[in-house]
Amino acid sequence: MTDPVIRALDESSAHLFDAMPDPLGFRDKHRQTRYRPDWRRVALRDGRVVARAAWWARPEDPEPLVINWFDVAEGEEEAGAELLRTAPWQTDEVEIDVPAGWRDDPRLRRAVDTRAAAAGAAGYTPLVERYLYRWTPECGLPERPGRLVFDPEADDAVFLGLLRRIHSVTLDAHARRAIERGGVELAAREELDVFHWMPSPRTWWRIARTPGGEPVGIHIPARNPSGACVGFIGVVPEQRGHGYAFDLLTECTHFLAGHGAEFIAAATDRGNSPMAAHFTRAGYPVVRERISYWADSGR
Template sequence: MTDLVMRTLDANSAHLFHTMPDPLALAEKHRRTTFRPEWQRIALRDGRTVARAAWWGRAEDTEPLLINWLDVAEGEEAAGAELLRTAPWRPDELDLDLPGGWRDDAGLRAAAETRAAAARLAGYAPLVERFLYRWTPDRGLPERPGRLVFTPEPDDAVFLDLLRRIHSVTLDAHARRAIAQGGVEQAAQEELDIFHWMPSPRSWWQIARTRAGDPVGIHIPARNPSGPCVGFIGVVPEHRGHGYAYDLLAECTHFLAAEGAEFIAAATDRSNFPMAAHFTKAGYPVVRERVNFWADGAVSAG
């Protein structure tokens, strides 16, 4: 087998990134994503592109935040791993996005396994599988149960306290990873940092309370760099078991629709069966799936 040639692209060579087949429809998935050519790399063998990867960050970031496009030709897992290992950036996170129902299609399953093998060889371990959702106005607005009162709250300390309570008992794999590393305080702070990271207004954040005034949870209508999204839904442990997460999701959907959202993206862990059921009830179809990988040294939970 001939030697590999690794190439980091630039504005003049960016077109070379698209010289591979796209069985996982990643070009469609990332049609709203802006990639910097200089954060894209390809691996060539005999002049043929056998692996490609794109690192992503916001316009103001000086280093990429994650890898969210990885393609590897069949039998070239080692080339894909080398492409990642020799890059000048080493973000903790790698996302492998897949078409919905990929396990039921032999070709898609093989393509996914090839890319996952390359990620593992490069030192990334799977953390969690997630469902990716997309609500559109033709789905209709979910009914508001009317059980809760929603209000904004300007004090971050109030949100941080509720996040501590929410993450004290959680099914979320990312929160569990943070708890394993630094306790509930780290998980809550990381969540709050993500809320601030999003470019949507701080005034959108809302707390849900019972009509008697008891805090039930929070919902974060948001925009990420690709558009409107459900930033967070969380219910404190003492109020679980009543389906309140659906109330929060319905309110979040109504809020973003009133802001003119033409779509709303959302996600939850595949293993979070209650939340997945709420998304289905609220009219959010699964449009993609994701396997989230973390660098081996960063993975310490479920």
């Protein structure tokens, strides 16, 4: 068996990226995703494409932020690992989006296992599994509970203070990873950076309060480069236990629908069962699942 040849793509060779089977349905998942041709790479063995990966960010970002398309043929785990190891960009995360219920399909399980093995050999370890949701008008708007008041707030420091409180006790795996690296302050600031990274208006951000003025949490109606999304839902620890996250999600949905959203994307960790229940109650169906792998510190 010959060694794999790793090849970066350009406009003239972009067709090679499509020369593999697509068992996990990435092509449909990323039908609205725009990739730079030079941020896509393939591994070839004897002229056949045996692995491919696409790095993604906004068009204006100088470097990619995440690998969100990663395919590896069975038995080609080392070629897939080499594809990631030799990339000029060392992104922290690999995302593998899979059909809902993939564990019940042996073919899909093998495909996931192959990609997981390749990512592991390249220095990535499992971080979290997530539910991906997609609300459309056909799902219907959830009824507003009417328990809270939602106001804009121009001062980032107010949002940062609430994020510190929200992340002081959290089930979110990405926030917990940030806390391990740099404490609650890092987790809060990274979250705020994501809010600013979104191309939607800053004026959309909302703080939720009780009628008496006590802060409850925040919700961030947003657009990412693919469309409308629930950017963030968070309730401060002392206000939990009342189901307020549903109120925030409902208000976020109404806000985005009122701004013409034809769909609203959202996600939550599989381990965050309270938030998953709120999405179900609000009429958000699970459309896919996501497995995230994070770079080992020594990679």
